[in-house]
Amino acid sequence: MDFCGSTRYTKDMNDGKPAFPEFHNVYIDPTSWNHWKKTGEFRDGTVIVKELTSVGSKEAASGNGYFPGEFNGIAAMVKDSKRFADKPGNWAFFGFESYDAKQGIIQADDACAACHKANAAQDMVFTQYYPVLRAAKPSKK
Ligand code: HEC
Incomplete structure (x- = not known):
């Protein structure tokens, strides 16, 4: 997978109750990344994976901040016009509790898509x- 972006949320900024209390590192499959660099679009077959990590500490050698735990x-999001023909943008959403695939999917519902x-800027992403994605997007001629 290729790296595509990252965000983070903290308890401090959300009254102790952030909806998504983690660091988010986001990856895209290499074929779709190459397609994006050529077209600025997410191709049929795009897989985007978001890795979640807790905030581990608030200080590091570089100073105070938020550091992954x-x-x-x-x-994950998968765009497939055949398998997910009836979903908005042909995207399906999957949530996993951990890296252990045996623990299975915890949620894959319409709330994600809604x-x-x-709110997402382009094609539900x-x-x-x-x-990183924006910098690689070809400018429209
Ligand atoms: C309340 C709004 C909201 C809901 C509900 C939501 N997301 Fe997201 N999602 C976001 C935002 C905002 C981002 C980008 C910043 C971030 O990572 O938090 C994002 C990012 C993602 C990404 C990385 C690609 C992208 O579009 O930026 C994936 C994959 C993802 N979400 C999957 C899911 C799944 C699976 C669910 C349901 C289990 C879900 N999301 C529910 C708001 C939401």
């Missing part, structure tokens, strides 16, 4: 938070 789970559809 332990793995917290995985969320928030992404309403939050490209507004991924400078």
